[in-house]
Amino acid sequence: MSILVFVEQRDGQVRAVSREALGEAVRLAAALGGPVVGVCPAAADPGLAALGEAGADRVLLAAHPDFALYDPAGYAAAVAAAARELKPAAVLFAASTMGRDLAPRVAARLGAGLATECTALAVEGGRLVASRPVFAGKAIQRVAFPQAPALASLRPKAFEPVAQPGRAAAVEPLAVDFDAAAPRARVRRVTAAAAGKVDLTEAEVIVSGGRGLKGPEHFPVVEALAAALGGSVGASRPVVDAGWRPHAEQVGQTGKTVSPRLYVAVGISGAIQHLAGMMSSRCIVAVNKDPEAPIFKVADYGIVGDLFEVVPALTEAVKGIQTRA
Amino acid sequence: MIQVVCVKQVPDTETRVKVAADGRNFDPAGVTWVLNPYDEYAVEQALRVREQQGGGEIVAVSVGGASVPTALREVLALGADRAVHLRTDVVAPDPLALARALAAEIGGLKADLVWFGKQAVDDDQAQVGPMVAELLGLPCATVAATFALADGRVTVEREVEVGREVVEVPLPVVITAEKGLNEPRYASLKGRMAAKKKTIEERPAELGAPALEVVALELPPARPAGRIVGQGAAAVPELVKALRDEAQVL
Numbered sequence: 001m002s003i004l005v006f007v008e009q010r011d012g013q014v015r016a017v018s019r020e021a022l023g024e025a026v027r028l029a030a031a032l033g034g035p036v037v038g039v040c041p042a043a044a045d046p047g048l049a050a051l052g053e054a055g056a057d058r059v060l061l062a063a064h065p066d067f068a069l070y071d072p073a074g075y076a077a078a079v080a081a082a083a084r085e086l087k088p089a090a091v092l093f094a095a096s097t098m099g100r101d102l103a104p105r106v107a108a109r110l111g112a113g114l115a116t117e118c119t120a121l122a123v124e125g126g127r128l129v130a131s132r133p134v135f136a137g138k139a140i141q142r143v144a145f146p147q148a149p150a151l152a153s154l155r156p157k158a159f160e161p162v163a164q165p166g167r168a169a170a171v172e173p174l175a176v177d178f179d180a181a182a183p184r185a186r187v188r189r190v191t192a193a194a195a196g197k198v199d200l201t202e203a204e205v206i207v208s209g210g211r212g213l214k215g216p217e218h219f220p221v222v223e224a225l226a227a228a229l230g231g232s233v234g235a236s237r238p239v240v241d242a243g244w245r246p247h248a249e250q251v252g253q254t255g256k257t258v259s260p261r262l263y264v265a266v267g268i269s270g271a272i273q274h275l276a277g278m279m280s281s282r283c284i285v286a287v288n289k290d291p292e293a294p295i296f297k298v299a300d301y302g303i304v305g306d307l308f309e310v311v312p313a314l315t316e317a318v319k320g321i322q323t324r325a
Numbered sequence: 326m327i328q329v330v331c332v333k334q335v336p337d338t339e340t341r342v343k344v345a346a347d348g349r350n351f352d353p354a355g356v357t358w359v360l361n362p363y364d365e366y367a368v369e370q371a372l373r374v375r376e377q378q379g380g381g382e383i384v385a386v387s388v389g390g391a392s393v394p395t396a397l398r399e400v401l402a403l404g405a406d407r408a409v410h411l412r413t414d415v416v417a418p419d420p421l422a423l424a425r426a427l428a429a430e431i432g433g434l435k436a437d438l439v440w441f442g443k444q445a446v447d448d449d450q451a452q453v454g455p456m457v458a459e460l461l462g463l464p465c466a467t468v469a470a471t472f473a474l475a476d477g478r479v480t481v482e483r484e485v486e487v488g489r490e491v492v493e494v495p496l497p498v499v500i501t502a503e504k505g506l507n508e509p510r511y512a513s514l515k516g517r518m519a520a521k522k523k524t525i526e527e528r529p530a531e532l533g534a535p536a537l538e539v540v541a542l543e544l545p546p547a548r549p550a551g552r553i554v555g556q557g558a559a560a561v562p563e564l565v566k567a568l569r570d571e572a573q574v575l
Contacts, residue, residue: 010487070490073464097485101467104420104452108459113421113536116450129540134448138342139351141448142541146534185464185494192488199486205574229575240505247470247505248484253338253446254362254504262574273338279548283572285564291553298548301567305557313558317565321575 001089001148003029006079006106007040007051007059008098010070010190014046017094017202019054019161021154024121025092026055026162031123032089038169039082041075043068045171052169055162060174069187070098076105077178083110085174088149090121090128095153096201103153114151115143117257119158119280128152136253136276156202157259198232200251205231205262208251208278209239212267212288212307216244221311222266228318229262234278236268252277267307270295287311326381328371329431330405330440331457332364334389334396335447342544349539350416351447360396363442366502369509370472371440372404377474382406384434388426388530390414401520402512408523411530417448418530419537424456426530432461438479439499443468451501458499465499466492469506 003025008015018038025036038059040048043066048059062078064071079102083091091106093099095117107114115130119140122129128150134141145151193199200206207229209222219233226233235245237252251258253273263281267288268274275298278284286299287310296302303310336342336356343352360368368385375381385400385408387393397408411426418426431439439458444451451467458465469481470489477496482489484503512520554563569575 015486072466076459097468097483097490100451101455104455105459105465107421107452107536108424108456111421111536113419114450114452115537116452132449133545134542135336135340135342135351136338136446136449137545138340139344140543140545141539142543144538144540146536146538183464183495185466185492185498187490188493189491190485190488191482191491202486247503250504262568262572271339272341279545283568283574284548284551285568296551296553298551300548300551300572301564302551302553303555303557303560303564304553305560309558310561313561314564317561318575321565321569 001032002034002037002086004083004086004088004091005036005038005056006091006093006099006102007038007048008094008096009040009042009046012044012046014051015094015096017096017156020156020159021092021094022051022055023161024154024159028090028121028123034089037086037088039079039174041067041071041078048171049168052167053164055164056169058170058172060172062174062176064176066180069190071187072101072105073184074176074178075102076109078174078176079106080109081177082174083149090150090152093153095155099153103151107151110149112147112149112151113145116153117155118152119155121152133257136257136273137279138276200232200234200249200256200258203232203258203260205229206234206251206258206260207231207264207266208234208236208268209266210236210268211238219245221308225264225311225315225318228315231262234258236274265295265299266311268295269293270298326374326378327434327436328374328381328383328438328440329434329436330368330371330383330385330400331427332368332385332387332396332400333361333445334358334387334393335361335445338362338446344542344544349542351542358392358395360399361442361445363444363446363502363504365509366504366506367440367442368400368403368405369507370502371438373507374438374474384409386411386427386430388413388418388423394525397525398520399512401523402516403510404516406523408525410525410527412527413530413532415532417539418532419535420450420452421456421536422532424453424460425533427453428457428460429531431457437496439463441499441501443501443503454499454501463497463499464494466494467501468503469500470503472500472506
């Protein structure tokens, strides 16, 4: 049986998270047997043959003039049609904003079980078992699927892409049968984020600020360190609730769950709902004036002190390294 | 205009999660149950739409066990007109099963707007809203950060990795609410008194066959103990050295 992967494109570019999903599909296909097949709804081929190098054996191109931007009903029809035709063991999505919206629609159409935001997939006794954080990471739930196909969305950055240089995927057209005249949600436009801004869920480095900053006017301290590290800015819940920072920057339960390479918590005490959202980061650094703050219990490295002295010094030190390098 | 708000009762976000004796579920002993935080934004937006429209009915619906009427009473206190409790003793039904039960109830209500929170903060699945939409054949916009209704059309904006998507969709529609969609009100004393007189109908939830099977619930591995590298700005060189040489993240 095959593994089907939803291939996500924006602006004619296949997104990196889809390469991660293809990589996991290659590992599952090795355990279960069968090809790795992509399905990509798009207005025009975004260079799908090149996905052979990311592990795809075949990619089905569901071309439709309305598919340049995300089209929830149209994309769902395309992926469901591919699943009905292939009868795969599993259908994988990236748990991106698009995948999070699309996967439940496809699952409902197929009457299939879906596990979202998975951080690991395993084949145990011939059946697929998905691990997924619940309570924003306070616990891990492991779920199996009573019927095929098993649908799973994969948390960005939790899975490794594969590199199979020189390999090309066969690109085949997929007929999309959906009623473009029926009432449906339409994405009319996408307003661009500020240049260079990386969404927290995909960021390699995050510097988050909390109440210790004392006011929104002091966030440039955090922004400067984030800029020096080439990272994104996050925030704790109290800071977002107080209106200092937008909700898109909130890390924790009722915000984003993140797992960057480096997470720096500045003036954040470490409420349990915040820890849940960042505990899977590879390396955690905390700067806080209170040596008893719970954040130090999860931090790999901590500095106790006044953040207004420590953080600018850290920013300068990081810049110094980069100048030398 | 008829609006439906689907809500879930969840453990408070300060809850420390313990695994139940069955090794598969969460241990509810001693937990404070609250209305799912994202659902508060859905309820608030439904109330605002009713105010904007100068009337209409808001029906609150929830699936679950014996404690669920407490959450529904909260929504009634905020201003919903009536509530339906789809009763089940199944612990944590899977999202498709929940969506089937909700769709069976909502299908007969002829609602123009069906509201959900973007996800429940317990199982974090973020599935039930769009699944109900599919089962009812309704369009759906998820994770709405803004909402506007004019001439029978809804416009929402949703945060995506590259910016914001502006989504237009005609009524009737299912919307799931993101935090920050609005500023939810608190229930007034008058609202709480009125809620006592409102009805909560109870019917069995038609869940159907499970689509997921929970094999285990586990606590995440504890992080290895870290260390305080020092005090104040003087500790920065030591920190930088550790980040570069030990952790290799610089």
